[in-house]
Amino acid sequence: MNVARTDAATNEEKGARDTQESRFAWLEREGPLGYALTAPTVLILLLLIAYPFGLALWLSMTNKLVGQPGTFVGLKNFIFLLDDQVFRQTVGNTLIYTSAAVFFKVVLGVALALVLKQSFRGNFLVRGLLLLPWIVPASLSTLAWLWVFDSLHGVLNWALVGLNIVKVPVNWLGDPTLAKIATIVVNVWRGTPFFGIAFLAGLQSISEELFDAAKVDGANAWHSFWKVTLPLLQPVLVVVTIFSIVQTLADFQIVYVLTRGGPVNATHLFGTLAFQTAFQTGRMGLGAATSLFVFPALAILVIFELRRLREAI
């Protein structure tokens, strides 16, 4: 009797499971399941990225101020910006900042990868430690740099004066050129570890046999670097560089924390200028137009990357 009841119970359960299974049977088919599983992602892409992007385009064509509705002004904001002294200066700053920072990140990144590829004691620990600049919150580490550059109490001036390299303390963040250099240095400091580790992964995928073959053929280290290492590293080099160009161009934190775009707008990037325009002077429409200038670079990156992906597939 006991047995019978158990059988009945399991039968009942099985029945329930069967109907449940048939109710969800459509999910076993690839098409509907694919749509069901990607629906939340698609929804987020549309609501949180496509919609705000459309909104950015719309805002950039209005004279909206914070807390007030705006009216359509066409391309007026863009025309205003192209003629605006501060904006033009920002374009120049961004070009200098991006090209200098990316250049040094690539060079130092390759150097770092070549160093870390060698075997030495503590290699693993060093790799972990050298990643620190890249992983900690940039706004916090940039504060340390702000303090390094402090003209009165900073360690940099203390060292330079102490070593008799300069006679009087340097006003690092108060001089337009020096401030530009300072922001670039911090960006290079923060970005190089990532370049190094990415290039290291690229280096490690190159077969040792190729280096041995080059050596047998009489190539010295210099030759094998230019003829073997660099060409084989090229795919990683290109991807990381292009990715970094967009990230650097759209940088915000380092400049905001270090100089707020100053002195006299000498270090503004699109992001910091857009922030200042939109939220400190309250001109949302003009701010939106300013930040949209990041878009062309992004579009080029996307087109390039998509082509590469298609080739890979």
Place this chain on the structure above:
Amino acid sequence: MSKIGIVRRFLGRLITLYVPLAFFIFFFLAPFYWMFITSLKENKELYNLQASRLWVSAPTLRHYQELFTETAFLVWIKNSFLVALIVTAFSLVIGIMAAYALSRLRFKGGTAVGAGVFITYLVPPTLLFIPLASVVHRLGLYDSWWALVVTYPTFMVPFCVWLLTGYFRSIPPDMEECAMIDGCSRFQAIWRITVPLAIPGLVSAGIFAFTMSWNEFIYGLTFLQSSSQRTVPVAVPTEFVLGDAFFWGPMMAAALLGSVPIAIAYAFFARYYVEGMTSGAIKG
């Protein structure tokens, strides 16, 4: 090996390894050291122009004590943790679903979704913070850390989907298919076979997503105003400045404590991230 050979070998190592390594270690880590000794200095020593800047003569934990008793540091930490935990959990779940579909299932539009995810992964926050501020206002979330919970998925969902798609692709589908032939439903196969195999990928995606959220600055700066709502990266650069006066001691203590948890977690998992990041390039 002759004596000259040994010397030459050592000189070679010196130029190609030790000198550049010393430079990198100094350049990358010196700011952290400066941060650390500053946080241990008494104000008297900190602003004494005659004192050594490279050493601390009378270390004190006073600034750390100040941080916990006189500032809202613990509240910022709590806000950062809550935002990061909620958004990471959410993004991982959504990410697993989409990544599974994109890596295993053939369906119309799948490639387009994949491309969309990849494109949005590349979009920098600088492009969207102004319209998102307007969205946040409309949702009534301005000056609440919930604004970050709503907006962080803009970069975290694409990141998780993209990273996990790569990871699922690296797991052969055979085992899953065998399980289904043996009578498992697809969900059982996913749950019992694929997800356990993907755990290392899930762990690293989780840690990186958490870090991205923890480090985020521009949205937090734009959408939050009250000290009680701010996250660590937004609060520390703003709350220790009064007009022109910087409170360097507690600020450096806070910057250090705000970085340490992330640094520890990351150091162990960075390898996975870089592999994911570059595998496409290497294969391509």
